Amino acid sequence: MAAVWAQGEEAKVAPLLEPVVVTATLAEAALVDVPYSAAHVSDRRIGELQAASFPEALQQQPGIMLQQTGRGMGSPFIRGFTGFRNLVMIDGVRFNNSVFREGPNQYWSLIDALSLDGIDVVKGQGSVLFGSDAVGGVVNALTKGPVYREGPGVYATGGMATRYATAERSWMGRIEGSVSEADRYGVHVGVTGRTFGDLQAGGLGRLPNTGYDELGVDLKMEVFLEPETKVILAHNQFHQDDVWRTHRTIYAVPFAGSEVGEELAHVFDQDRYLTYVRLESDRDYGWLQHYDVTVSHQRFSEERQRQRTRGRSDLEGFDVDTWGIAANFRSESPLGTLSYGASYYYDDVGAFRVSRSSDGTKVGAQGPVADDSAYHLLGVYVQDEIRLSDSLDLILGGRYTYAKAEAGEIEDPQSGRVYSESDAWQDLSGSARLQWSVDEAKKLRVFGGVSQAFRAPNLSDVSRFDVARSNEVEVPAAGLDPEEFVNWEVGVRWVGEKVSGSVAYFYTDIQDLIVRAPTGNLREDQVEVTRRNGGSGFVQGIEGNLSVKLTDDWTLFGNLTWQEGEVEGFPTSSQRQVTEPFSRLMPLTGLAGLRWDSPGRRWFVEGTVQMVDDATRLSTGDRGDTQRIPPGGTPGFTVATLRSGWQVNEALLLTAAVENFTDEAYRIHGSGVNQPGVNFVFGAQVRF
Numbered sequence: 001m002a003a004v005w006a007q008g009e010e011a012k013v014a015p016l017l018e019p020v021v022v023t024a025t026l027a028e029a030a031l032v033d034v035p036y037s038a039a040h041v042s043d044r045r046i047g048e049l050q051a052a053s054f055p056e057a058l059q060q061q062p063g064i065m066l067q068q069t070g071r072g073m074g075s076p077f078i079r080g081f082t083g084f085r086n087l088v089m090i091d092g093v094r095f096n097n098s099v100f101r102e103g104p105n106q107y108w109s110l111i112d113a114l115s116l117d118g119i120d121v122v123k124g125q126g127s128v129l130f131g132s133d134a135v136g137g138v139v140n141a142l143t144k145g146p147v148y149r150e151g152p153g154v155y156a157t158g159g160m161a162t163r164y165a166t167a168e169r170s171w172m173g174r175i176e177g178s179v180s181e182a183d184r185y186g187v188h189v190g191v192t193g194r195t196f197g198d199l200q201a202g203g204l205g206r207l208p209n210t211g212y213d214e215l216g217v218d219l220k221m222e223v224f225l226e227p228e229t230k231v232i233l234a235h236n237q238f239h240q241d242d243v244w245r246t247h248r249t250i251y252a253v254p255f256a257g258s259e260v261g262e263e264l265a266h267v268f269d270q271d272r273y274l275t276y277v278r279l280e281s282d283r284d285y286g287w288l289q290h291y292d293v294t295v296s297h298q299r300f301s302e303e304r305q306r307q308r309t310r311g312r313s314d315l316e317g318f319d320v321d322t323w324g325i326a327a328n329f330r331s332e333s334p335l336g337t338l339s340y341g342a343s344y345y346y347d348d349v350g351a352f353r354v355s356r357s358s359d360g361t362k363v364g365a366q367g368p369v370a371d372d373s374a375y376h377l378l379g380v381y382v383q384d385e386i387r388l389s390d391s392l393d394l395i396l397g398g399r400y401t402y403a404k405a406e407a408g409e410i411e412d413p414q415s416g417r418v419y420s421e422s423d424a425w426q427d428l429s430g431s432a433r434l435q436w437s438v439d440e441a442k443k444l445r446v447f448g449g450v451s452q453a454f455r456a457p458n459l460s461d462v463s464r465f466d467v468a469r470s471n472e473v474e475v476p477a478a479g480l481d482p483e484e485f486v487n488w489e490v491g492v493r494w495v496g497e498k499v500s501g502s503v504a505y506f507y508t509d510i511q512d513l514i515v516r517a518p519t520g521n522l523r524e525d526q527v528e529v530t531r532r533n534g535g536s537g538f539v540q541g542i543e544g545n546l547s548v549k550l551t552d553d554w555t556l557f558g559n560l561t562w563q564e565g566e567v568e569g570f571p572t573s574s575q576r577q578v579t580e581p582f583s584r585l586m587p588l589t590g591l592a593g594l595r596w597d598s599p600g601r602r603w604f605v606e607g608t609v610q611m612v613d614d615a616t617r618l619s620t621g622d623r624g625d626t627q628r629i630p631p632g633g634t635p636g637f638t639v640a641t642l643r644s645g646w647q648v649n650e651a652l653l654l655t656a657a658v659e660n661f662t663d664e665a666y667r668i669h670g671s672g673v674n675q676p677g678v679n680f681v682f683g684a685q686v687r688f
Helices: 041-051 457-464 620-625
Strands: 004-007 012-013 037-042 062-068 072-078 089-092 116-122 137-143 155-165 170-181 185-196 199-203 204-208 212-226 229-244 263-279 290-307 315-333 334-359 358-361 373-389 393-410 420-439 446-455 471-473 483-494 497-510 515-524 526-533 537-548 556-568 576-581 589-597 603-612 637-647 653-657 679-687
Touching: 037 041, 037 497, 041 116, 041 637, 041 653, 072 137, 373 457, 393 457, 420 457, 471 515, 515 556, 576 620
Parallel strands: 089 137, 471 526
Antiparallel strands: 004 012, 037 116, 062 072, 116 137, 155 170, 155 679, 170 185, 185 212, 199 204, 212 229, 229 263, 263 290, 290 315, 315 334, 334 358, 334 373, 373 393, 393 420, 420 446, 446 483, 483 497, 497 537, 515 526, 537 556, 556 576, 556 589, 589 603, 603 637, 637 653, 653 679
């Protein structure tokens, strides 16, 4: 839905304002005022992009590559990292849990983009504010809430949206509504449904078994105890039905020499439920200016059906119940603006596996991870924002983290013996960030700093017994150490009336990265791998973006990303470490666009061209991932898209797009499925 604001008896389209983020410093701040490479994707921009999923809403951000193992399985790479090395939150509540696995995973697609008021992205933030996993970046999905108007009386508003795309053979529909009374209460509810047919890929035609269905529900209720203090009750849930990992099956369509899998079916059903209660206040108590306390429960359920041959199949899955409590406080003091708080999350994990063959039915002692398991994650932090002068700001912070994994029932891959494993880890992380306004008008700013990041081994690291990359099966590991990272960054940001942009260089130092390593065994004709701590490594890169207002109506914009990296690992079953390219690094990528907004801002037309270089820097694991990565690497591509929108009146917005209008045959590096060919996308949004 387009962003709206209420005035009088009508809702009107809001003007575009300076983007504000809350995730960078835990306080609302304009993007230009935070010493990080950060971005905010508004709900208006999500609607303009007509994003088919939450990950796709990030597709135009520099430094982010959107890998897709399958349709409905998007996993962004942020500054070289994906999966459990990026932290996702919903309204500040941890989305990550202890079952998230290494490499691309599908869980980001369990967030409904149309339920969001916006998305904060902070790259290279580190672990001080949000704890383990915040390596490549932190992404905070901010859900919609009630719409208010000034003055007495009940205010009711609502909206509907629809989207249809030809190459995706997809349809989406959403309805939402809000009832509120200023400074007293507000209720918001929304429902989203999507259905996708088999994809029509550029140059390849129809891709079988790439369709699936989704259903999302979101609710938020706010009760004001006083004008500055409120209680929030929120619930959102999402369901995916029959999502295929097609590249592992005989139905895969090869691309540029990639191999076709041997399985007859590899299908996921997934559910996620999040409920939280939050007490939040901005009342000034003198020594305390803000506090929020949140109690949350989130449940992930995954079920995978795998048909391996006509007579062999298995059904496996897990349920994860995550209970959390978090408190954040902010105080003004002679030392600056102090932010401090603590959080504790507890995972209760159950897992199962049932295998069937001509020999009968076997019930495994564990599923993809250990059954009857638990995981604890505790953190305490403090951060100080110090105004050194009118032009120089310093942010210092530190965090203590305690993590403990209790794997209840692990099945030994050789003997079948069932055993348990328990281990705990501690960490102290720090961060120091500076921003200097070079000129008096504060148009030119230099920012940068150093942030430590930490990732404790999770239940997936220590107990996973499941398929991994192409022709690999992963078995449990023990005795792992935490991964440690140091993110260095320096950048320049210019914000002018006609020209704005930024360029940043980052360097991430890597120590004790947990990597997959062959054991030397074969398991049912697949290479058996397990986890080990590798050696040192790095990822570095340059990200730049530019926007030039040519006239009042025409804007030229674009961005560029370059990355490289390497890390020590174990490409063979020997103990000898080998330095190799970092896996699935984003190739050289550029985006150029031109946008026209009508004088009354009722029309817009936007054209973009994305150019991506060949991805040929491959690790041993990349070269062996033959179902997803073609021999020699993933070919580069150029994709052109044209978008437009018409605000017919205050209630109706129509959008249309032609994506990939040259019908380019392309695959994003590391993906198991190609992207749509010529894709006509039509959308309508109605407010009432």
